[in-house]
Amino acid sequence: MKGRDMMKVGDLVKVKYNGSLGLVTRIVMARSYYKSLAAPSPWVFLSGHDSPYKPHRLEVVNAGA
Numbered sequence: 001m002k003g004r005d006m007m008k009v010g011d012l013v014k015v016k017y018n019g020s021l022g023l024v025t026r027i028v029m030a031r032s033y034y035k036s037l038a039a040p041s042p043w044v045f046l047s048g049h050d051s052p053y054k055p056h057r058l059e060v061v062n063a064g065a
Helices: none
Strands: 012-015 021-030 041-046 058-062
Touching: 012 041
Parallel strands: none
Antiparallel strands: 012 021, 012 058, 021 041
16 A cells, blocks of 8 residues: 555545445554464454455545544
């Protein structure tokens, strides 16, 4: 992610593969919630969604102020 595509808490984002929308509620660096990666990487939590997403699976729709 670069420039305007950097996500932060409060941004409205779209999940690329299903088109659902959600507000970013928190972003954490974690080893892996699904045990697939060893190194810490960012995970994005969205309001109304049960599971976190990797940033490359999301698209910023409207950046919060």
